[in-house]
Amino acid sequence: MSSAVTEAQGLKVVDAFDLDDELRSILKPGEMVRDSEGRRHRLPRYFYEIPSHEAAMSTRLTNHFALNEFTLNDLKEAARLRLYPRYVPCAIRLLAFYLEQFRAACGASVHIAVNGGYRSPSHKLADHATPHMWGTAADVYRIGSNILKTKEAIDKYNEIAEDLSEDVNVLPYGHVTGRDADDHVHIDLGYVTLVPREISEDRMEQPQENRPRFAFEERRRKDRRTVPENEE
Numbered sequence: 001m002s003s004a005v006t007e008a009q010g011l012k013v014v015d016a017f018d019l020d021d022e023l024r025s026i027l028k029p030g031e032m033v034r035d036s037e038g039r040r041h042r043l044p045r046y047f048y049e050i051p052s053h054e055a056a057m058s059t060r061l062t063n064h065f066a067l068n069e070f071t072l073n074d075l076k077e078a079a080r081l082r083l084y085p086r087y088v089p090c091a092i093r094l095l096a097f098y099l100e101q102f103r104a105a106c107g108a109s110v111h112i113a114v115n116g117g118y119r120s121p122s123h124k125l126a127d128h129a130t131p132h133m134w135g136t137a138a139d140v141y142r143i144g145s146n147i148l149k150t151k152e153a154i155d156k157y158n159e160i161a162e163d164l165s166e167d168v169n170v171l172p173y174g175h176v177t178g179r180d181a182d183d184h185v186h187i188d189l190g191y192v193t194l195v196p197r198e199i200s201e202d203r204m205e206q207p208q209e210n211r212p213r214f215a216f217e218e219r220r221r222k223d224r225r226t227v228p229e230n231e232e
């Protein structure tokens with residue numbers, strides 16, 4: 001058994017309505033935001049609380065993806081969200097599951113860019129809703145030793161990603177915003193929210209009381225604690 005490695009099940013699940021005012025104003029749980037087409041989407045409410053950098057590094061969502069790979073942010077993210085404890089929507093584990101399938105289909109390691117995983121609605125790149133705010137999108141800049149900068153490479157891996165499932169969406173090379181998909185493969189699952197089974201949805205709207213309600217995910221999956229060797 002590896003010593004320093006834990007599992008997502010050991011993370012506290014929080015209802016973001018119960019967090020302090022600053023965090024609520026940053027995470028905007030349950031608020032509606034518009035995507036680039038003007039469609040409205042409701043932001044996620046349930047988050048994993050990541051207590052420390054060590055926990056982010058040692059928590060494996062799948063065999064090959066640790067939690068910290070989805071939370072690499074630079075100064076464009078809200079300052080409070082770069083401090084621990086940090087928060088990431090619970091749907092992040094669905095994304096990790098699909099990326100694990102993607103990795104297998106590629107036959108090579110899959111590397112997520114800085115700011116390429118979860119981005120809060122207060123992130124400076126967040127001028128409209130994208131699945132990154134739901135924890136259901138990843139920008140992959142390198143696969144194995146391939147840096148994804150050419151149309152040829154991005155088209156190839158987009159096709160592999162799309163073949164995984166109808167749930168998977170990609171952006172074509174040279175996306176109009178200029179941010180997406182001329183130097184990475186963007187993979188998303190859409191605006192998926194996840195309500196952990198430990199959560200009781202008895203409060204439809206923002207709670208009147210300020211009593212924190214936390215839950216810990218039960219361990220349901222077989223041991224994922226073994227760190228794979230020969231990662232590359």
Ligand SMILES: [Zn+2]
Pocket residue numbers: 132137138139180186187
């Ligand atoms: Zn993206």
